[in-house]
Amino acid sequence: MSDSAAVFWRTFEEKAGHIRKLILSGKHREAFNMVEHLLADHGYDFSFDLTEQDGLTVMILSPEGDRSEAARIDSLIASKPPMPKWIVYGRRQRKPLEDVYAIIRHIYDLDVEDAKFVTEDAPGGLNIMMYSKAFVGLNDEESKGLVATCLDHALGEDFVMSQIGGMRGSPAGNSSGMSARELIDSLL
Numbered sequence: 001m002s003d004s005a006a007v008f009w010r011t012f013e014e015k016a017g018h019i020r021k022l023i024l025s026g027k028h029r030e031a032f033n034m035v036e037h038l039l040a041d042h043g044y045d046f047s048f049d050l051t052e053q054d055g056l057t058v059m060i061l062s063p064e065g066d067r068s069e070a071a072r073i074d075s076l077i078a079s080k081p082p083m084p085k086w087i088v089y090g091r092r093q094r095k096p097l098e099d100v101y102a103i104i105r106h107i108y109d110l111d112v113e114d115a116k117f118v119t120e121d122a123p124g125g126l127n128i129m130m131y132s133k134a135f136v137g138l139n140d141e142e143s144k145g146l147v148a149t150c151l152d153h154a155l156g157e158d159f160v161m162s163q164i165g166g167m168r169g170s171p172a173g174n175s176s177g178m179s180a181r182e183l184i185d186s187l188l
Contacts, residue, residue, distance in 0.1 A: 005079040008042035016083055020057045023050055035059065046073060049092070060089045065148060065161060091157035094188075097180055100153040108146055110134040115150070116177030119186075125165030128183075135171040143169035154184055163187070 015034060022031035031050055039046060046069065049060040061077070063069035073090040080088055095103070104112050115132040130147045138146065147169045151160050178186065 004042050004044075005076050008038065008044065008076070009079060009081055011042070012038055013081065013083060016057075016086060019050075020085060023052055023057055044072070044076065053087070056085055056087050058087045058089070060092055062092050062152075062157060063090075063161070065152075065157075067161070070161065091161070092152045094156040094159075095153045097154060097184070100150060100180070103153055104134075104146065104150060107149060108134070110146070112146070112150060112180075115180055116175065117180065117183040118177045119183070122165045125163050126187075127166040128164060128168075129177075130167070130169045131172065131177055132169065133171055135169045138169070150180075154180060155187060159188070 015038065019031045019034055022028070022034070028050060035048060035050060039048070047062040047064050049058075049062070051058045051060075061073045063073055070090070077088055077090045101111070101113055104110060112130075112132045112134045115130055115134075118129045118131070120127045120129075128147070128151065130150065134146065135143050144167065147167045148160070151164065151167060155164075
């Protein structure tokens with residue numbers, strides 16, 4: 001375990017109870033700011049989410065598709081001491097499709113329930129094309145971010161990083177594509 005990781009987890013443990021209370025009382029911004037500062041103070045610039053699930057406090061560190069960041073996250077999590085009432089994941093976890101749609105509405109203010117998906121085998125992994133009216137007016141970077149957000153939450157970030165070679169989004173529809181549910185069922 002690196003010194004930075006050990007110091008991070010010691011400091012995190014000292015503040016974990018307070019962070020948990022903030023999350024459980026709905027003060028997510030304050031909890032988020034505390035964790036963001038803790039990570040930054042120890043040299044970690046990871047994307048992360050905080051939530052509560054079944055009475056447990058959950059922190060999700062996300063590499064955002066970056067394999068070198070994934071390795072750093074894995075190393076940090078491997079050195080995590082036991083912390084009662086906390087779960088820490090190193091990738092975004094699969095969520096129910098309704099939650100995926102809600103996350104996209106919250107982040108992007110867009111509705112992708114009309115989405116159709118077409119898959120294609122490729123040397124670097126499966127390529128996925130997502131068609132939805134939501135892509136109208138988005139540039140390439142925004143479109144890719146929307147597709148990545150959808151797939152990371154619908155399939156799980158670990159699956160996306162290990163199995164998906166490419167992804168794109170387009171407003172020009174392919175009515176013969178699979179629905180999101182059919183995509184999930186075909187891949188998992």
